[in-house]
């Protein structure tokens with residue numbers, strides 16, 4: 001006896017004889033046939049499974065006789081129809097939402113159709129490949145990505161539940177794809193048969209365009225392929241901007257997946273509401289789960305990332321070399337890795353120990369310069385030189401305009417380019433009160449808006465400091 005056929009017949013019986021309080025959609029439809037198990041006493045158990053905890057607990061609960069009796073009655077009626085003499089006992093087990101589709105046995109006809117479509121789709125739909133190195137264990141968690149890291153782990157543990165979709169956004173090369181694929185790798189590690197798909201937005205656009213070009217059957221195959229995923233991960237959704245037809249298809253794919261409580265993870269370079277040309281319905285859908293930002297790593301994080309890489313690859317790169325690279329490359333982690341790889345290559349292929357000097361040469365060739373830490377004394381000196389006054393004047397009490405304006409500018413730049421607090425800045429300017437610093441910075445902030453000469457002077461000093 002085929003459990004799928006049997007269950008379909010029972011469902012039909014239940015649909016026709018449904019009683020009040022026994023909801024077909026919320027109860028029967030959530031159950032899927034697993035298998036038929038022969039018992040010793042000539043009975044057969046139809047094992048059913050559900051991803052809905054409540055349905056399972058209602059079944060298992062002390063009052064479950066209501067459901068069992070009802071189901072039993074439907075079975076008896078079904079068996080009469082099919083003329084089967086075996087006595088069938090229903091049983092229900094709960095599986096957490098992640099692997100639902102693994103048990104989501106399609107109805108026979110549908111199964112064949114899906115198989116046909118799958119092979120049709122595999123002719124032109126992008127195959128998903130995950131980088132095995134992109135795992136949580138190889139990701140350095142720091143203040144700049146802690147929230148994204150934590151929520152990505154939560155999604156990997158319980159996909160399709162609370163944070164759906166998860167959107168990870170931030171600048172280039174900061175680890176968005178790494179974290180997204182870490183979710184995929186973790187899910188696959190736990191559930192190897194899960195239908196996990198990772199694609200770029202460009203892949204989605206190309207696949208859909210190709211499907212449309214090939215015809216209706218292929219378009220259907222495309223839809224089934226994408227909409228049947230347990231976990232769909234799409235990189236760089238900002239590239240959907242301005243493409244109406246693609247956005248419509250993406251919207252439908254999104255709805256089909258989330259309706260099944262399956263998980264979507266997206267990355268973007270900015271928040272959806274800031275993507276020009278992204279339709280409102282997608283903006284709201286993308287924002288309905290959880291959006292986590294990743295920002296540029298600071299110096300200690302860059303050092304930690306390089307140390308971690310060096311350890312993972314069993315390399316003994318000296319600490320001063322790591323510090324040199326981390327101090328010079330503050331753009332993003334991808335650039336940091338690029339320089340690191342050059343250094344590793346040098347170690348391997350030229351067989352000489354890597355020193356700070358070698359690292360500096362590599363950094364220079366790659367156009368990276370060590371950033372000078374900007375401190376208040378450096379700012380004071382630059383401002384004093386620019387306006388032809390002395391640092392003593394800036395730190396003194398003179399109140400003539402020729403001194404007051406440069407002093408206010410120096411305080412403003414100190415506030416902007418250092419991490420020092422208002423009281424610390426006040427102390428560094430000859431023991432001034434923090435309210436004086438606040439007043440000065442506000443004054444320059446407002447003046448920059450209306451006074452283009454002053455704005456240019458401030459900009460020139462900034463540039464001088466960055467050289």
Ligand SMILES: Nc1ncnc2c1ncn2[C@@H]1O[C@H](COP(=O)(O)OP(=O)(O)OP(=O)(O)O)[C@@H](O)[C@H]1O
Nearest residue numbers: 138139140171172173174175176177178305333334
């Ligand atoms: N915190 C981190 N710890 C370890 N490696 C990291 C970290 N952040 C980024 N990386 C590494 O930096 C490289 C670039 O990261 P990734 O490709 O994930 O960036 P991205 O934010 O997706 O960039 P893009 O927007 O350009 O696609 C990868 O090799 C990744 O492993």
